[in-house]
Amino acid sequence: MSDVTIHAPTSAKPSPFSARSLSPYFFILPAVAVMFAGLVYPVIQSFYLAFFDWRIGTDMDDAPFVGMENFVRMLTDEGVRESLWVTMRFGFWTITIEMFLGVSLALLLEKPIRGASIFRTIFILPLMVSPVVVGLIWRYLFDARIGWINYYLGYLGIEPQVWLGDADLAFFAMVFTDIWQWTPFIFIIVIAGLQALPSEVMEASKIDGANWWQHILFVKLPMIKSILIIALLLRLIDVFRALEVMFIMTGGGPGRATEVLSLHIYNRAFTTQQLGYASAIAVLLIVIVSLLSLAILKMGNPMKDKADI
């Protein structure tokens, strides 16, 4: 027994399975190799391509080296600035509303009420619907001629609108669609967080005479603060990933009213066919997303045990 206790206690306990038979490197190798080749290497290549003026249809090896030109151009590019602004406004409105709705919904369903599991199942359905299909459904509903939204607004005395043809309205439609699909994500994360709270604390606060609002605002929400922050950051990163719904509903238009940064990169690369310049914008996107990811890591990486650092 004594040889077992020699080891300093570490939080990642060595398993008899791997420690005695195979090196852990053997276990991580396939995953690390695929992630390197399929994620890390392409990111590095984006940096490399950003220094070339490579057009679709030409050979990559013949593309002229242009140094920092793509990056300099990016700084004064109206299109980049606009799509960045669209992304920021889009993120602000969707995330604010989704956080509010998602948390409210979780609070409504946290109690073990009759039918809770049915409601929970219903509320996660939108997450499973393919973004392309989500785009199609809402393009139909927002259609100016046969769309149901115009029809029902007619009952309220609102004239039919050309939803996807007007800059502000198309932006609104995009935000609305995103809220429909992604509020469930906040809901899921928050409800699991709420259910993990120790029931004694909840009881104690009630006995201490906290009313319903006080109980939620000053006891429950502060206790799941770290979960709320992580949910917020994950959504923030998703905003920079999204492009399918806009691609299907508006193609980024009218003008650039719904062209988020990801869609702008796609359009630069494959519509105006400037692959090198698109790579430079992709580098900008990577920098933004990396900064957000580092913020998440700082909040707490569950795979990193406190004892290790």
Added chain:
Amino acid sequence: MAGKRINSPWGVVGHYAALIVLALITLAPIWVMIATGFKPDVVVQSRDPVWFFFVPTLDNYEFILTRGRFDTYLVNSIIVGTLSTVFTLTFGGLCAYALARTEFHGRVFVANTTLLVRMVPPAVLAVPAFAMVIQFNLDNDLAVLVFFYTALNLPFAIWLLFGFYKQIPVELEEAAIVDGATPLQVFYKVLLPLMTSGYAVAGIFTFRIAWNEFILALLLTSRSTRTLPVGAAGFITDTGVEWGRIMAMGTLIVIPPLLFTFFAARQIIAGMTAGAVKG
């Protein structure tokens, strides 16, 4: 008092009323899609919404199943979804196990990098992936999609499975070893039964991403290797959208992920948060 408010009859009614309204808002668009797929064109083109009362027709389904290349897209989607899920679970499971159970040089680095690359937006992959496909002449190969989807899904799967492995007491493995089990037996007889729901959730999410992904599939496939979402988007033409047909196709695309949800809603909620809650 908290209890009073929830338990009073009006509180209960209000509570359920709010939930039902929100559930209807959630379900209505999905119903609209399903119903539209069964509507004859006249009804689809009418300006008045028809929720339930129309004579259903299978014309739209007949069209997409016989005249499109639906079968090709379906087979492609199944191949890509299944293979990338198998690879993700196998490689991701091994990696998560090593991260959860062993100490090694660079463990923290691997863990942090895994979390970082989880965030790579598909739009960033678009140009380099496209470059790779031209360079190696792979534009007719589903393997490219399998490869990129595996890479995209691995970080999430590792993150999720790590949480599940951490929950299993290491003493269980030690006891099995003491009883004379081989490493392989430990894995199959001790770990795997306890990890079933973890692998199920990771599998559902991996499959869902691979099944639904659009932009890489659009870029990296050609006519014979298209997946379902790309095929559906192809129904949008310059002359307009054939709503009945496109909604029938949308319904067919959505069936597998929705079935998963109904069978595994509880595990999905647990799984989605396995990382976040403990973070």
